Amino acid sequence: MENKIYLDNAATTKVRPEVVETMLPYFTEQYGNPSSVYEFASQSKIAVDEAREAIAKSINADKPDIYFTSGGTEADNWAIVATAEAYKDKGNHIITSKFEHHAVLHTCEYLERRGYEVTYIDVNENGIIDLDQLKNEIRPTTILITIMFANNEIGTIQPIKEIGQIAKDNNVLFHTDAVQAYTHLDIDVKDLNIDMLSASAHKLKGPKGIGFLYIRKGIKNRSFIHGGAQERRRRAGTENVPSIMGFAKAVEINMATIKERTEKELELRNILMKRVLSEVPFTRLNGDKNRRLSNNLNFSFQFIEGESLLIMLDMKNICASSGSACTSGALDPSHVLLSIGLPHEIAHGSLRLTLCEENTEEEINYTVDMIKEIVQKLRDMSPLYEDFIKKQNRR
Amino acid sequence: MENKIYLDNAATTKVRPEVVETMLPYFTEQYGNPSSVYEFASQSKIAVDEAREAIAKSINADKPDIYFTSGGTEADNWAIVATAEAYKDKGNHIITSKFEHHAVLHTCEYLERRGYEVTYIDVNENGIIDLDQLKNEIRPTTILITIMFANNEIGTIQPIKEIGQIAKDNNVLFHTDAVQAYTHLDIDVKDLNIDMLSASAHKLKGPKGIGFLYIRKGIKNRSFIHGGAQERRRRAGTENVPSIMGFAKAVEINMATIKERTEKELELRNILMKRVLSEVPFTRLNGDKNRRLSNNLNFSFQFIEGESLLIMLDMKNICASSGSACTSGALDPSHVLLSIGLPHEIAHGSLRLTLCEENTEEEINYTVDMIKEIVQKLRDMSPLYEDFIKKQNRR
Amino acid sequence: MYSEKVMDHFSNPRNVGEMENPSGVGTVGNAKCGDIMRIYLDIDENSVIQDIKFKTFGCGAAVATSSMATELVKGKTVNEALKITNRSVMEALDGLPPVKIHCSLLAEEAIHAALWDYATKNNLVIEGLKKPKSDVHEEEEELVY
Amino acid sequence: MYSEKVMDHFSNPRNVGEMENPSGVGTVGNAKCGDIMRIYLDIDENSVIQDIKFKTFGCGAAVATSSMATELVKGKTVNEALKITNRSVMEALDGLPPVKIHCSLLAEEAIHAALWDYATKNNLVIEGLKKPKSDVHEEEEELVY
């Protein structure tokens, strides 16, 4: 194929042209600082206010409970660090899961080095966290449960409502990293008993560098970035007006199209899934087949390594991602794949394909053809495959 | 005047069209995540790398020492909090000044509530910090001096080289908030002995929501936002590629035009200054007349209150700012104006005008005319002025 | 930020000025906080406020509430004037931003202070009128960092 | 990320394959770390490496260094082959990204392992050749949070 086939929408997305269109006037025309007194700047203030309203509506939240941040990572850091500080009189125990995003895990580790205790809940082989363990691990000193809405590598959707209920029953706060789920799934923070929620615009065809943290009213949450009185004194720094406007536009479009998009994604994804599983031997699908995001597939191809596979796909103009350690320069493969019980050598051979409604059936079929060809080529080069075949022949 | 006269460039600036132009392709074409493996994404990585190089050059820093942040506030928070944590074995004492931006002051206060000790150095009546006091306040436990490069309200430029030398002689780290000074003054971090420096793009005709922290190599500085391995593992979160590219472009243009811009600004500013001081009685200029940013003026008009003045200027299409408490909903006027010894009632009547090279002489003259008219109108309404006149008449 | 009515009263304030020999004059607030209001009253023998003037040092809301308060009070009896609260002023202005509510308190207070002066000068006791505080503060919202 | 030479050797790796009855075979690395390299050597009676084949499970850099290492070694004597270090392989590839340097160590190690096997089978002592470690790690950069 001549054109790039982009199958890495969980990493980041192409910004929608309508979103860019929405942002443009805020750079060179309505560039006023929302904190200023004059009429010209209050246009920015009103615009931000409307954006906040639209975003609040999308998760059934109240407008003042949406706080804009520089992205999902900051939102996760804020939720966890500030809660830990605000509730330290109540306790020092946090519960999370083994397969959270690093934005959550490394923040928890940071707190561990400061005297907090963190329990990392197991994930089952289908990529769903263990609810019983979660219940059992709650202590009188537990102040926060932070569990992601949907996993970024294997796309599995967590039992958020149940977690919210458990948190509520035990009077513990519940934060969810919804960076991968937001505008891909319907989210109602009230119905789901979510106290805090992180989201990021660049995962939903909005701009990079903007996200939000939802903080339910009544929660004692300190600010994380100190300074000016922006965001009701909780998040200092001149508001990123163009990006906020673009974010709201992207959310608006995505929420209005959630049904069609999901259907289209499922259609494409199922073609891809069925063909790969039936045409490439020694392949497994990681994560629950049904309880997963409609745009996510994660395969392990035995005997080969993920980075090689990625580079060869790249040579065929296919953009994808892997849980291979080699993609990050680390030695261990993805903690997510290890958390669902994959042996290291299998985890190394993983491939994540995350599509969007703009992909075509032609692209998908071409991708499968290329995967087949490349996996075979890499297996022919693999000493593990050689050993396996020899062993089989000896039988 | 029909068109808006924007004289609030210290609050934020209009993004240059060339900067927007530079950003555009990174939204919808080169939107790849720099951390991804494929060629398409490595274009983003290379672009960010070039931007980092250009920005490093602008302050004579080494490329890897520039870390992008979500703005000046985050950079200030990071520099101060992470240094405090990393050097707590050495000591718990920080020195700053009384007239720093809230991004610095509130962060220091946050640390004070966590057991750190902070000394707030006095500022003299011209708006320059007291170097002798600075020297005297250094203790064996002092780990950080954080003093701004140029003040955001009164524009006064601090003796950065001397502070850098004092810090170096005493083996204390030196951070400077250069948000107002960067690309308006020539800055050489090596020559000035600056260990850390904060900057923000939206103060220099770049986009909102992007800034950087310079951290000299060799400094033990922890990360502030934890998560992915971006920014050499020190600042997690998907890189804001379009904004980084726009930031670098704005810096490039500003650095290339620094001399002409300054000259033009000085020319306009001096007209404004001379006319206001000679034509509006009972008026003072706040901050040193010479050691100030070329685009900054800050006046106090006795007997009147700043917000009223701002709104009336706004009705004449003039955008300006004030140190009045009423603009922020607080009761005390600007801590900056109090720090230079202004009585409260004088501080309340302050007006900040920050121009840029695109302003015209016509705009400036119109602004002075309007100031004269409005100040008189407000004085005619002021009980303080009434009392003053009556007292004079009694003499 | 401000309603149209506030902007109208701010840009064209009613009853600005001084008064020679007023029946009562009251000044409240202080320059430190950025708000001073002075009210002059001309009250006739029937306790009707025949004329009222004000001077204000303060923000847009302070000027507008002064102006509106004078309008509401003018022509009223002293007892009627006493019933005009900061709420009535705010309502008449179609509301104020939360951070500006203290300005409307100041207007109420200034009228009371002028009435107090009038009562003192004339040795009257006006029911429901207390000695004015010289300074009016609002409870500050707790700052969370 | 990778140089053109690396990409060339990755996409068209030289000397991939197996060998029946090799003079020596060595396998290093482990699947846990994501890198396994196997080298087959055919060495003649003059200690010249007549043929060499490899199989690699690993990232792009691992494949490319395997391929380049086989090219550098082919036709050399055993003693010459021993002098080929990970540095020579890296240089021949116009460098590797810092996080990938361990791959080039693996290639050196794999050749040594195959030579060790050859020496053991033939009861030879090859000067400068040590028993191979089965696993090659690189010092990890300290993580700063």
Ligand SMILES: Cc1ncc(COP(=O)(O)O)c(C=O)c1O
């Ligand atoms: C001196 C100074 N420091 C820090 C900041 C904060 O920068 P930002 O708005 O990019 O967070 C500003 C501007 O608001 C400033 O003027």
Ligand SMILES: Cc1ncc(COP(=O)(O)O)c(C=O)c1O
């Ligand atoms: C689940 C999850 N959480 C957090 C993040 C971080 O978001 P951001 O890149 O906006 O900081 C990501 C994406 O990188 C993610 O997938």
